[in-house]
Amino acid sequence: MGRSTEPADFGAVIRGARCSARLTQAQLGARCGYSASAISRIEANKLRLEYSAMLRICEVLAIPPGRMRGSTVPDGAAVATVTISGPSDEEDAVRRRELMTGVLAAGATAVVGTGSASAASLSGDPTAGLEDALFRLPDAEPVALPLLITRTAAARRAFRAAHYEVLGHALPGLLATAAATRDAATGRARQQASAVLARVYVLTSELASKQHVDAAWVAADRALSAARESGTPVPVGEASRVLAITMRRSGRWSSAVRFLSGEAAELDAAEQRAAAVRTTLLLTAAYSAATGGDRSTALALLDEAEGDVERLPDVPGLFTVEATRAQVDVYRIGALNALGTPDEGVKVAAGLNIASMPTPERRARAWTDIARMNHALGDGPQTFAALRRVEQEAPQEARRPALRALASDLLYGPARVPGLREFAVRTGVVAA
Incomplete structure (x- = not known):
């Protein structure tokens, strides 16, 4: 069994110190970069922290770091690992943009499709409802493939504009519709619907990763499965990238580098879109190597990606990141x-x-x-x-x-x- 440096009941230590400091879970989470629900899972020993994250919480709660060392606990089956990194004219501009986001929400929701009633509200957690939707998709009817593509394009625009509440509200319904459309299709139409479904899962994983939500791993794995069913190299590369991000966030940086390097080698560097996706895989692999302290690999991959972009013409249309x-x-x-x-x-x-x-x-x-x-x-x-x-x-x-x-x-x-x-x-x- 694997071992951790956490004490046998690290959650109880956190809970006791938080209560002594008269902080709510929401207040502690705000100081450490977590949601109240994440703090609740930490205190229940359902969310495992890397050392840097433990240090941050201990600093906020004035817990001696030595209390984290010297004890071991078995790895839990359902435990995740996360890491914390980390009125002027400008403020008026921000407020105007927030107002515009609210105005856009109504239109974007109409185009993308609505989520279930229990999904994220437009003023709440953008990932609320995603985990439930991943394990039990809402009921949905298949739609014509062009309509599904249009709705997915609208979701992509919401992501690229960083309108995450709009996106989170729409994703459960869009996932259900995309899955129903894929399941009802056959032959070439099924392959095309699988490619669209993969990209909806990519958006789901991207959003969950940004919010440090465990559902990112599930969404990324399903994205890759759907992408492989599509038989199209570009969606496979895009899905591989988000899966590697979840691997890195769980501490498996070396596995992420190997996985991305292998997937990059499968892409045809002579085809412009595939070559551009390959470059994004190299960039993600470089950052993954850097998080593990492997300087030589990280810099070599960055240099290779830099050489690629010097040879590439501008290639628009990559799904979430450009080369x-x-x-x-x-x-x-x-x-x-x-x-x-x-x-x-x-x-x-x-x-x-x-x-x-x-x-x-x-x-x-x-x-x-x-x-x-x-x-x-x-x-x-x-x-x-x-x-x-x-x-x-x-x-x-x-x-x-x-x-x-x-x-x-x-x-x-x-x-x-x-x-x-x-x-x-x-x-x-x-x-x-």
Whole structure:
């Protein structure tokens, strides 16, 4: 049996310290970058933490780190592993964008399709209802393939615009409709419907991963199964990428690198779309290697991806991530952060043209990596400036658990940063 460095009842230690500090589960979660339900699972020993995440919680609750060492517990069958990374004109712009998101929600829901009544409300957790839907899809009737493609394209636009509440509300119904359409089809039509279903599962896994929800693994596995049934290389590559992300998040970074390298080798580098997907697999493999501290592999994969994009013409239409020089630079900054050498990313960041990136979701991701770089370098004001840019690009990105954890680190750090507390209130780090 595997072993953990957690004490036999780490959850009880957390629960006792939280109660002594007179914090609710929601308040502790806000400070550490988790939801209240995640804290509940941690306290019930149903959600296993990596060491860095345990340290963060212990720091918030003033628990001596030594209490985590020296004891072992058997691995549990249903336990997941997660890691925490981590009124001006600008604020008015953010509020206008949030208002526009609400206006778009009605139209996007009409195009994408509605979820079940118990799924995420447009003002709540964007992943509420996803886990239930994955294990028991709502009842749905098959639709014509062109209509299914149209609805999936609308869901993709919601993801790329970082309208996660709209997307989360729509996904349960869209998953059910896509599955019903695939099941009712035969021959070539079934292969085409399988490719669409795979991409709906890719969106589900992407959204769940952003919110640190365990359902990401289930969705990614189903995405790959549907993609393989389609017999189309590009959806297989896209599904492989999200599955590898879930592998990395569970601590299996070396398995993720091997898996992605094998899948990349299967793609035809002479075909433009396949070559572009191959590049995104190399980038994800590079970041996975970096999280495991394998510097030589990470940098070699980044260099290979950079060489690919120099040879590739602009290829639009990749599902959730583009194969561009800007993307390579963003992944390089993220990998250098993960390797513990953020200073090496400063020059890369200085030459990065974030405005050229095509979607709010990708621009927000670039600013996130720059925020992490500046935080690791101890520059609080520049970290906060980058977080503000995340919020400007995509307000719902700024409310992700990893971003809330980073804002919490700044808020409870030694330096006082003007405007930070107001940002923390807006993004749910602290109560108003």
